[in-house]
Amino acid sequence: MRFELTGEQDQIREMVRSLARKEFAPKAAEIDEKSRYPEENLKRLAELGLLGMLIPESHGGSDAGAVAYAIALAEVAGGCASTGVGMAVANMAGEAIYRFGSEEQKRRFLPLLVSGTEAGAFALTEPSAGSDAFGISTVAVPDGDTYVLKGSKSFITNGSRAGVAIVMAVTQKEPKKRISAFLVESETRGISHGKPENKMGLRGSNTVSLSFDDCRVPKRNLLGEEGEGFRIAMKTLDGGRVGIASQSIGIARAAIEAAISYARERRQFGNPIADFQAIQWMIADSATELDAAWLLTLRAAYRKDTGNPFTREASVAKVFASEAGYRACHRAVQIFGGYGYMREYPVERHLRDIKVTSIYEGTSEIQRTVIARDLLGQGHR
Ligand code: CAA
Secondary structure (H helix, E strand, C coil): CCCCCCHHHHHHHHHHHHHHHHHHHHHHHHHHHHCCCCHHHHHHHHHCCCCCCCCCHHHCCCCCCHHHHHHHHHHHHHHCHHHHHHHHHHHHHHHHHHHHCCHHHHHHHHHHHHCCCCEEEEECCECCECCCHHHCCCEEEEECCEEEEEEEEEEEECCCCEEEEEEEEEEECCCCCEEEEEEEECCCCCEEECCCCCCCCCCCCCEEEEEEEEEEEEHHHEECCCCCHHHHHHHHHHHHHHHHHHHHHHHHHHHHHHHHHHHHHCEECCEEHHHCHHHHHHHHHHHHHHHHHHHHHHHHHHHHHCCCCCHHHHHHHHHHHHHHHHHHHHHHHHHHHHHHHCCCCCHHHHHHHHHHHHCCCCCHHHHHHHHHHHHCCCCCC
């Protein structure tokens, strides 16, 4: 066993760290304040091959692998968390099309996603179906050479920016409910989106509802086989969850770094507060938990890269990293004291940004369900 990155992974980390710190971090507060979509950041990521890290070069990707992707995403999220989620969804949608799409779909959609010409989206959640993803009610009824989609989706990242969305819809109700996945292009008639959600954090990311009103999608846009959509969604989320673990770690690392430099400068009772054990222990606890979170995340990514099952490992990484990361951000605000509560310092933004990591792509409660079912022999593998 080797606890070392490869030369290429190391290079990616250095490159992305420098980009995130020099170009993304200085704008992150403004992006948050104005709820501005960080388009220029996503273009930079595309130029560097960071939107197609899980796609082979034959299809325009950089084929860097899941470990390198985890490293890069953590760095980006540490600079600007809203940019991080844009990167995560682009890579997730692209990978799903690569893994489950026809050759024609790959040729049509992947170059657009990888080059950042179009954003991608993943539309599973509905107003009445969040954790119970199988409970969706959007339907797709075959009609000639199309499927007619009817229903609505909620909280869709990139929903009004995406050129193509992977949309899950019910194609059979009886005798057994079956869900299929569709590649729905933004200009399709009958698709509309709501206004951007006014969120607690990740305020630069685009989150909207989507409505499908007799929206005709050509049959050639069915992703995978009819009825295979739920499995596609779950497999896609397995990988996505490793990404969310990385995102949590990136945000929390930025919060700890800010807290450490503040603790060195801030003086109380005649000494820098870094000299007080109360502060030292908060820093030590955060660093210890984040190390553990990072190792769990790398393990899940490594299993993915090496073709091993990783559903449970992805859930373990996500639940631990998002919760440990939240605690680290919370402590960082505490170390900053009253200043931590003010918008002029970054730690309150980190705390707001990280909260959603224990909610989206499956809540912490759902991750625990996935872990327990696997251990009890009730999981899917
Ligand atoms: N890989 C492959 N197949 C899987 C699977 C996996 N990880 N998990 C389940 N399946 C298969 C099962 O084998 C089963 O197949 P069969 O019908 O052939 O037997 C089928 O899927 C149904 O599985 P379950 O019986 O386990 O389904 P369930 O209804 O009990 O739900 C769940 C399982 C884990 C709770 C699932 O509903 C879930 O993950 N919920 C959370 C939803 C979620 O993560 N939403 C995130 C939205 S996307 C998002 O947040 C993106 C963003 O903003 C950026």
